Structure formats: C-alpha cells, structure tokens
Amino acid sequence: MAVDALSAMEAREKLYEVMDRDLPFEEKATLALSVGETYLGVENGHLTRIDPESDYWKAIASTDAADGTFPAGLQLDLRDTYCRRTIGGESPVRLHDAPNQGWDDDPAFQRHGLHCYHGSAITIDDELFGTLCFVSTEPRAEPFDDGETLFAELIARMLETELQAERTEAKIERLDQFASVVSHDLRSPLNVAQGRVDIERSARDSDNLEIAARSLDRMEDLIADVLTMARQGHEIEEAELVSLDAMAEECWDGVRTGGASVTVEADLTFKADPGRVRHLFENLFRNSVEHGGSDVSVRVGPLDDGDGFYVEDDGPGIPAADRDRVFETGFTTGTEGIGLGLAIVEGVVDAHGWAITAGESADGGARFEVSGVVVP
Template sequence: MDVLRRLGGELLFVNAAYEDVFGQSPETIRTDPSAFLDVVHDDDRDRVTLAMERASAGTAQQVEFRVDHASGMQLWVESHCKPVTDDDGTVQRVVGFTRDITERKTRERDLARKNETLDQFTSTVAHDLRNPLNVADGHLDIARRECESPHLETTARSLAQMNDLLEDLLTLARTGETIDELTAVDFADVVDASSSNVATMRTTVAVAGSARIRCDPSRLKEAMENLLRNAVEHGSAGNRSETGDAVEHNEASVRITAGVLPDRTGVYVEDDGARIPAAEQDRIFESGYTTLKAGTGFGLSIVEEIVEAHGWSIRARTGESGGARFEITGVEFVD
C-alpha cells in the first residue's frame, strides 16, 4: 500500500476497539498495517486506499465504507484521517479514528425506502383525487352559466377548499424529515422573498432586525410563507375569537414583523392580530387543526416539520402587541 510505504509501514498505535470494528486482532494490523484492507468490501477498497494516499500527501480525509466482518455481518464504518506535519509541511505521520455507523446507515436506507414509497403513494393519490375535482369544477362552471343559485357558490368554495387541502396534504407528505445542503443566507432576504408570494394590499411585512443564518433556504422560505400566510388568513382584530372560534373578517388588515431574538438564539415572526389562546399554543401545530372555517389545518404543521428538520424548535406565544408570535430557536448564526 503506497501510503504505508511512504510512512515507512510502521504502526505506532492501535487500541483494542479495532477488533470490534474490523474483526481482526490488533496484533494482526501491528504485524501488517495494510491487513485491514483485507476485510474492506471489494467495491469500497479503492476509495479507502485513495483516501489514505491523500491523507499521507497532506490532506485530511473522511470516508465511509463497508467492512466484511469475521462474524459474517457487514458493517458500515466511518474513518477520519488527518496528517501530522513538521514545520516544513512534510507529513510525519497520519492519525485517525474509525467508528461503526451501521445503525445510522440502516436508518438512512429505511428512510429512503419509506420516502420512495410515500412519494409513489402521494403521486397516485394526487392524480386520482385531482381528476374528479377537475371534473366537478368543470361541470360547476357549466352550471353557473346556465343558472344562478347560492348553492353553486357554496359548492365552489367547497371545491376550492378541497383543492387547498390536497395541496397541503401533498406538501406535508413530501416535506419529510430531511433537508438539503445548508448555506448561509440573510434572514431579511428570506422574509422578503416569502412576503412577495403572500402579502396583500392590506398586509405590511417589516423586518426589525436581520442576521446571516445557516439553513436550507428553499425550505426556510416555505416555512416563512406559511407563517406569513397564517397571519394574513387570520387577519387582525378578530379572525380568531378569544375562544378560538373562527369569525368572518375578510376586510381586516394585518401588520407583520420579523426579526432576530434579542439573545440571538433564533428568529421570530409576529403579527398585530388576535392573540392565540394559551390552550391552543401547542395544538396549532397539530396536523388538521384549524380555527378557520376555510382552513386546512396543515400550514403550521408543515412549518414545524421544516423547523425540526433543521434541528431547531418553534413555539407560539402572545406577541408584544397582543397578536400571535412564533419564535424559532436553535438557529445557527454566521458571523
């Protein structure tokens, strides 16, 4: 093995845990430092060898690979290798550690299978439900041209609500527990992008403070859109009664403020509408729970899914102006 030839082939230290991971005695690798390659899966051996060569050349490495254990089991392991250099930058030795990640890889594989099955299911449901909805909507348009009846307007509202419910269900099903690569973005930019898709003539959205945070921008934008839409739909001064019952108030205006929490533990979104009663502050994140007659009850559930996928937490409380306030904590800020 080239890396071992460059370093003189001398193994300075190996602990007893080596046998648990590779199924070989520490004495085996002390005698022949390249012996661990004998139990590396055939399809992964070249990658492991390349990683070791790069480490010996001065670049730290992290590599995941399979081990054909002497017990007959196949393990997944993760190895970290770091070169140690002298003052001239010459590599003197390579240090590292390896850990068993079989359980994690099993969970990832199971989750991938579940997501694939769920995606197939949701695609089928979407197709099978949209077809009759489109037929009903088409016939409703014909009926409206032929006659006038308040029952037709009721039917139209019901069809629109069914379509909204279908969209929210599909979004919730496809949200899952994973996120894409995290990048640093300005919180104000996410709020501005979200408000452009939600704000109405009677809505104002202001950013009271901003900072750069590490997140999946598209997923955070989706969460922010749902939070803003929740504020708009509930309106101000009465879309939600003190008991949580929905009341009609379509002409209400709403002012929304977003910003960074004073202690920089997270961010918040607050409106000047009716407060969320204490008894509802946990329930509002439940799938299907809503206090609006036309609501689907999935918007805030989707927000919670996205927040938790980032490893953050969200809670509802009463804002400084008496309206609803949502605080997202655990956010990583980038200086």
C-alpha cells in the same frame, strides 16, 4: 484489551471515519464491526435482526467470510444464541470464558462452542431490532473491561442511528409516493369539476356556483398542503444564503392576506433551502391571517442573539396549554384548515436542523421563534 493492534483513540478515529463514509448500510456496518473486532481482539463481529416471538435470529452484517461459521445471511434459532440473554434485560452481556463463568450448559455454548461473547441490544423507535455482538471460539485471557464495553456500545449506538435514519427515509419515501398518487388521482376529477363550474359560471352565476367554486379551490389548496407535508421530511441537500427581508416580502405577496400587513423589523442573512423556507413563511403568514383576521399586523425580524428569526402577530394568540401541540399533524383551532400548516412549518425546521417554539408576542398574539439557524 486482548489485541494491541489499535489503541482506544485509533479505534475511535477509524470508527468515525467509517461512519462518515457514504456507503450502503450493510457495507458500513461490516466495516464498523471490523474496527470493533480488531479493537476487542475477537474472531468475528455481527449485527443481528431478532424476532423473539418466532425465535428468529439472523446475521444481517458480519465480519466472517461467506464460507465461515457465522456469515452474513446466516439464520439460527434464537434459543441457541447468547443474544437471547442480551435482549432479556441483561445487556450488555460480557463473557470472556463461558464455561469457566458457569455457562457451560448454556444452549449457545453447547451448540456453537463460543467461549467469548460481548452483546449489546439494538433498538429502533423504542422497539427491539436485534443485537450487536462480538464472538470467539477461544476464551480471552482477561474479561472485557469498561473501556472495551464503552466502545462496543458506541458502535451499537452509531448503527442504531444509521438504522433509524434508513427507516425514517423509507417512511418518507413511501409517504411521498402515496401523497403523489393521491394528489394525481384527486386532481384529475377536481380539474374536471373546476372546469365545468367555470363553464357554467360563464353562462350564468349564482351563490351556489360561487360556493362550489370556492370549495373546489379549497380542495386544491388542501391537496397541495398534503403533498408539501409529505415532502418536508427529506433532509436539506443544498443550502444557500437567504435574505430574511426579501424572503418575507416574497412569501407575503404569495399569500391571500386581505387587509393584513407585514413589517420586517430588520434583515438577517442565513443559510437555507429557499424553496423549503418559502413553505415555512407562507404557512406562518396564513396561520396569522386565519386566526388574527384580515386586519392582523404581522412582524418579522431576527432574534436578539442573532441565532435565528421570529414571526409574530397581534392576533388572539395561542393558549398556553396548546403551544406544545400546535405543530402536531391534524391539530387545529380554526374552522377551515385540517391542521397541516404548522406541521409543515415544523417539517421545514427539522429538515434544516433548526428548532422552533410557539409563544406570545408583546401584543398578546402568536410568536414563533426559529433558532439554531446558520448565520455566516
């Protein structure tokens, strides 16, 4: 290590401390780069955004000063940077003295005079985002060792995680806004249609009006499902203790179940967002009734290891070939739904950091197990 200002343990502790702070991404990235700069003993650290097709390179975060050589916001031609090598399949690239390593004719050295470079590729959603690089105009006495590369890669992976979270949250917000607009624009004419049908049915009734009323009610349910689906991706901000028994009974009463029955085998207290968990149980109950019929029997209880809970029924069950697909948006084997119910369930599970699997109950019906639940 070129600079002994930080030991490996101190550097990791500082990095974890930075990444745990609630800061805007650019500020957090700059602080993380600063830790890497000090540990690696280099002049600057940069997080870049790259588009190879347009030869685009831009520093979106940098430890260099605003009036320095490589400040945040600087845009360069990719061909004049070592980063083109990093994204070309050679990541990580490690240069401690570029001209003495045979890189004296490289455009990056010719243009910027950088003797020292350590670059790691950054990918988001399996696509190139850019690079994390550390540079110096002066050479290092020793090559970057494996421990230093491992630390640089740690920073890269942490920033990847932050970028992925930002991108996911942005997608969720756009989807939420879209769903809200669509829901509002659909509900206005829907409410008018429902009102007109109700007025007509108060004067006279017919099979056609009854069918129209049921169809309009179904449309209202579908709009609510779309809006719920859009909002499930948000992380849980506050959780409280929830009773499995009380939650199951409350949600059963809120679902049209006909002659179906539910039995809670035993209670379980766990931490969750009550509002979000209601969506989980309501949709699992609807799934059982839709596929098992109005006389289906549903059972709810804690898993044997106490790590979560299950919901199962004695209906026809889920074919083994479909059990990995039932949570996909749009997948359905029913005739009425549009494949959102179990996708909503998985959204609730993911938001809590839990896991869910679909299997077979002792009676041959469907069984859903939710694990990883926080049980005090």
